Amino acid sequence: MPRERLSVVVTRRLPEPVETRLSELFDVQLRPDDAPMTRSELASAMRGADVLVPTVTDTIDAALLAQAGERLKLIANYGAGVDHIDVATARQRGVLVSNTPGVLTDDTADMAMALILSVVRRIPEGLAVMQKGDWDGWAPTALLGGRIAGRRLGILGMGRIGQAVARRASAFGMQVHYHNRRRLRSEVERDLEATYWESLDQMVARMDVISINCPSTPSTFHLMNARRLKLLKPGAVIVNTSRGEVIDEHALTRMLRAGEIAGAGLDVYEHGTDINPRLRELSNVVLLPHMGSATVEGRDEMGEKVIINIKTFEDGHRPPDQVVPSML
Template sequence: MPSSPASRPSQPPHEPGSRPRVIVTRKLAPAVEARMAELFDVTLNVDDHAFTRDELAAAMADCDVLVPTVTDVLDAELIAGAGDRLKLLANFGAGVDHIDLKAARARGIIITNTPGVFTDDTADMTMALILSVPRRLAEGEKLVRSGQWEGWSPSGMLGHRIGGKQLGIVGMGRIGQAVAHRARGFGLNIVYHNRRRLPESLEQMLGATFEPDLDALIAGSDIITLHCPRSPETRGIIDARRIGLMKSSAYLINSARGELVDEAALIEALEASRIAGAGLDVYPREPQVDARLLALKNVVLLPHVGSATFEGREVAGHKVIANIRFWFDGHRPPDQVLEGWM
């Protein structure tokens, strides 16, 4: 079967020794930027500001390759207005839900990402939230800094142990599996919900039980952690009704995408103590965080740092470089996002 135009490498004609015109929308690791400057005709984002819509439009009209990140929403209108020379969106990061894939493919634009790089980093941070929220670690740290701590007492700063509790994992891809692997070592009972059930051998290795009914998983779990991509189907997947199914002693952890949760319903449940707490690394209107969340003691709030390691960010940058080089040399990029990615 012949491949579609968007699945074949596509590049502007170039003379031997020429370099692709590349625009990078955010500041990357120094070693990555230095290597890009050696290989490409590159424009870097020196002050690391988030591109405005007008800046994105201008960049897309003036390059062969755009290197966007999750902060750049590339919708159908922007892609339709891109210059004819734009042939590759070399995304920095695994998630590409900020890009209208259908519109890009219709223009013959290749999309690549950096899969697998941040799996362990995000899973480590998720486990930190799973531990910190029930044990009130952030609240305790603030107490010490405030100078109001009066010393140890048998009833002071009591939290909940996590050993023996049920961890409900929503989305069992790379990160969900990495979380399950870590959680098993802490004695958590792991139940997961996924579009497709994992092979039995993998379930046994992870000590995970499949629950096809998401409502049942939510109602039965002591800690719920989200690891599914943002899509029309998953937007608001944890809505007011499902928050209402949670135990009053349960905790919600979200290190995936802020749009997966009905934030207003979550805040209402937290304020009324209808659930025990939450650990959040992502928000629906980043970098804005609802002031009501800031006022709650039973919430741990992080500034979208799931992938924020020196090692991971540098490896991701070099993956971007590899994808650009493969494409410019006329080969299929190793991390091309294909049909049916979601």
Template sequence: MSNTPKVIITRRLAPAVEARMAELFDVETNSDDTPMDAAALADAMRNCDVLVPTVTDDINAALFAGDDMRTKLIANFGAGVDHIDLKAARAANVLITNTPGVFTDDTADMTMALILGVPRRLSEGSKLLRAGEWQGWSPSGMLGHRIGGKTLGIIGMGRIGQAVAHRARAFGLNIRYHNRRRLPESLEQMLGASYEPDLDTLIAASDILSLHCPHNDETHEMINADRITSMRPDAYLINTSRGELIDEEALITALEQGKIGGAGLDVYTHEPAVNPRLLEVNNTVLMPHLGSATFEGREASGMRVVANIQIWSDGHRPPDQVLDGWA
């Protein structure tokens, strides 16, 4: 390979990022930002040294199987890599990089917005006002729940989970968490968080449950019908991670029947398609995958992609190489 790799970007990135890539590499951009289908992705991987995909691209095993596959580096835009078949990539000797940590604060901010917005019924209030149906202030009108003193259960205490805990402590929430590995005691004390080794106990005890896990075989629909049933009737479920962590049909049924207090969702099982039933229930705040949607975060992530490609093309191991799951 020459020192100027051919790079194909599957979606539009920040102008500064695309401009920097054009300075350094032989770049092909996606000018109309239309997500690539399987055929387009296969064609791209036959014609580039580096593919820069996003969460909307299904980089499955079939794409690595062709004898004429040219790609040697997949420099993912974003931290999550559950849309990439890592085993197939490894077998094909294709390196994978991501951009961990860039969107931590942005996603934690969105999580806190949902933690505040659902119990205080912000979405319902906005709809009422915009529909011209608000009759004015009333002592019993649009009552919600305060969050101070409530128990926030965090599932997944990585970068984002810790950032959420840090914010939540300032709002007076009692923080409990479940994680594959317990955090050091000093970090627990700093975050004001207590460890719960049993996931089901945490789910049943939480007033607000927030998900911060990668999607994989172990976490697929981890919040299933039985666990949703075990939640308190006035509890709230928050998800800014991956839609596939929740059995969406079971959640919708629980919301329709008033079995839980509500849900704040930024991700969905079949996005961009959203279940029509979910759109009809009122006790929700629904966002269109905005967790990382800041100018600053998106540009920083793009520049991390540039750095990974440049270091790799210089013959060195890229700093954000994914070895197993999420780096």
């Protein structure tokens, strides 16, 4: 007699190939529209499912986990970041957590470089002129940006994505510097031609461009706070494709408005979709709607990882991408 299929609840619409494969393998409940689940809907899903497949838009905290049913044994997150999930409480309740690391490295690094180029070369300002129909021809001093070759790039967080940014920046002729919780092995540093700074303050004060590539943890919350942002050179640019909470957004907005920082490129925000309206008004700021991982290939590969994690769990083994509190 065939065993009963796992009950899987997916909280958001996923790419069609991913949903089709999930439906073939499991007893899956798909989302009829792309609106995030309400808290009560999440609680209901967690009471009746064996596996929950959430995304970054679902906050799964201790209070919500307390409402989970006895069946829930795996939270197979669709995404690499798990700061929206209380992993420690889940573990205490016997619920495993998995994620999808690695597949978005190149996509996110590409976006970091795109933001650097966009801000330094003033691409959105040029685009706005063309869209308004205000361009009346080339001029020697119009929309002068800067050359990125030779500039010092300070990477905050030198994991997979940070290293991918370093390789791209080197190809553009930038000088690569980095600060990380742990220093890279000497052979990796040589390969990346990267200079390590033990002091984040000292690195920040000397860079032309800062790229935020560290995860969101209690220790990285407002790592770029008002005091540290004031260390930046007036001509410096900061880009963030990681997590919005790493930067004090209000302090950044004040400094950009005052001309104390030359520009910023942001794909993530401290308060989600609630973005400081003054930040939106600035011409030296490029704002994107969390597009760092938005490639067809990346999203399909995320789904494949989710499926592998669930299938491995169903077969009685540890999911290959299991997350434990000591990793955070």
